[in-house]
Amino acid sequence: RSGKNARSSHTSLILVREKTQVGGLASDDDNEEGEREQPSSSLHPRLIWPFSLPTSFAAAISQFQPEPAPLSGVDSMAEAAVSGPSDAGFDEPEEFPPVDDSEMGVPPEVRAKLFDLMRRGNRAFREGRFEEAVVCYSKAQLLKPGDPVILTNRSAALCRVSRFLRSRPASASEYEPLNGPDPTTHAGLALKDAEKVMTFRRNSAKSYYLKANALILLERYEEARETLMSGLQVDPLCQALQNSLRELDSFSSSLNKKPKHGKPERTDDFECTVCFKLLYEPVTTPCGHSFCRYCLLQSMDHGNKCPMCRTVLFISPRTYPTSVTLKNIIEKNFPEEYAERKAEHENLTNLGIDIMPLFVMDVVLPFQKLSLNIFEPRYRLMVRRIMEGNHRMGMVGMDSATGSIADFACEVEISECEPLSDGRFYLEVQGRRRFRILQSWDQDGYRVAEVEWIRDIYPLEGTTEREILEQTVREAAEQTRGWIRGTNEPAIGRRPRWELVQPDAMPGPEDPERFSFWLANLVNLRPSEKLDLLRLRDTHQRISRVRNFLGAEGSGCIIQ
Incomplete structure (x- = not known):
């Protein structure tokens, strides 16, 4: 791409497989001895970084060196994370530890090639050719999948590539266009490698350092801070984690101090034309008018027309979705008034x-x-x-x-x-x-x-009145059971009441008030008689009245 306003073209992700490009960025010596290596599930699947020119990042920088653009807040934080103060060896690629061939976990004929790839990758890393380092580490990963040393180095190299792409000025694309994944994709791949490393090295401060760097590049600052805090629990004296946490807290505080945009002025657009208050749970009708959901429901109880333009509405406000965008705008810009509207609605529903x-x-x-x-x-x-x-x-x-x-x-x-x-x-x-x-x-x-x-007022325990009440409840219960068992045929012109009542449903004598009202529900009473029973607070008197009603109706009692 070219042009005065051209941006870096590294945002396209090419998911292809070239015969000279395997699992990483293109390199001049990828095709040695005509070998064809196939990517596997251990590598990020078939991610190729094909550049239109074989020039590496380091060569691109040496050929074109414009004045560096000022870093944004995110870039400055990423710079601090990737190239800030470090601890012992945190910014240096790791080497395989000296072990026997049997402990390497790879055949002897593969071991020499594996060490050669790691040596070339580490040399490219130290010389700033990070894309070439990624290619070497990816090939080594194919030979020994899941090795924490390889994953650690590749994660660090991917972070450096992401950092370079972030800081590359847009004008550089006019002279040296780049094709391939964008900085976010590189950072995401680095994060995946760092998370795999943590499964092997849970007690290593460097694994937390790598994961935090990738999270910062992804602008996931809260997660990065949690990762750094977890790493300091493992190694409280780690200077790299302490410095990164200090830089992250400083950057977060600077974000909070940035001037905020002015809030929109409260206008009629945010008011319900039914209640003339701030919209609460706003619903927008097909005719384009917004109302409080409950105001529209109340209006449609009287007719299915828009309260504003009288257009017939073929909607059910009960299931019609709330305008989420409008609700979020109102809740964010008028939080105090929205909280008052919410409290007002809750007061109506919870009296x-x-x-x-x-x-x-x-x-x-x-x-x-x-x-x-x-x-x-x-x-x-x-x-x-x-x-x-x-x-x-x-x-x-x-x-x-x-x-x-x-x-x-x-x-x-x-x-x-x-x-x-x-x-x-x-x-x-x-x-x-x-x-x-x-x-x-x-x-x-x-x-x-x-x-x-x-509630009813019961006589005190042990008194004569209490004994009379308990005796009345037992007699009424036994009498009712007899009526239920003895009534099998309906009265003339009526449905038998006892067909709908089972003795097992009768409340026990331990709750006389409940029993008295259960008994009253067996009788077809007039409203005035029910009201008299509600007013009574003497359980014995209520049971006596209900027994009189039952005796008057006999076996023809029915449910009202």
Whole structure:
């Protein structure tokens, strides 16, 4: 490539195999004696660095020597990592240790060639011909796969190649274009070799040093710092690791001190046109308007049209994806206001232990099960918020005596929630605890109340009243079991109640309050009668009333 603005062309990765180039950068003496060596899995597969000219990096530098360009922050850090202060032999290639032929792990006829490749690779490394060194180390790796000495030297040479390509000025490409992998690819290969070395030399400080150098070249500074810290645990006095860590911390602190770009000004583009607040969980419609997800859901409860332009929307906001990019921009540039919007939403979904959303419909008793079809827009909104919270709400009926909502009600838990395609919800709920409404108010169209939880007041242990209560529970339980066993045929015009009740489902006498409400659910009671039972805090009196209802209906009792 040529041209005044040409960049270095080393970014192309050639995955081919030439007969004179095997496993590394091209070299003038790769084709000695016509040998053909095949790459294996131990080498990075078929990575070739073919240059348009046979000139090496060192020759390229000697032929063209422009003024060195100032290093960027990343380049200066890489320079410090690769060529900074070193420890004993860390910047020098390693030699094979003196061992017997039997300990080398290679045949005698291969040993001479292996040592020759290592000698040539180390000489090229010391003379700055790092691409030639990589070729020699790669060929040696084919002869003795997985050797830590070969991998160590090749990792160091690949780091030097990556460093040279980083610092090479763009104008050099006009005179000496290079083809081959980019600096990041070289650094990645160096990292792989360094990680293999660490599997053999876990207690060697140099292996941590090599891995940290490769990570710095890849701009993975946090991982590089962790690697250097791990190496200092192995060798706390290693000067090379200490210097590299010092340089890395200094570089990281300088990055933090760089002036930041100004944040975008808060405009209407970041506001929801329904609630006129900062967008929270933004959703962008096909017509191009953005709203808070929950605002759009609430709007579509009343009609499937865009709140802004009234375009018909054939989408389901419940499953429509959040605009991740817009959300990240808002969360990053307006963190405090976004946190306030998040807290505001959480306050609506988690009201607290004494605040209860109310579904005004009917009086429900504890442990009663029923199905609900939610279709009103206000209650759709309420159910969505409940399902993001604790799945519980209060069910309250109207008091016929006052004409307003009753002062006692029951908490129900949603055990199943099925959203329907038209926006309705099908719910399965079960009664849990009683409460008394202290005060209530409107919130987004539905009622919310401050409540006081109610439980029965039991007589003290050992008193006559407690004995009477326990005796009443035992008699009622035995009487109920007899009714269940004795009722086999339905009453005229009714479904038999006892077909739906099994004796095993009856609560034990150790919990009289639970037993009393279980017994009350066997009877078809009017709302006013249920409300009276909710208000009672005397278990004995409640059981007596329910037994009177059961005696009145006899074997024809049915579920309401």
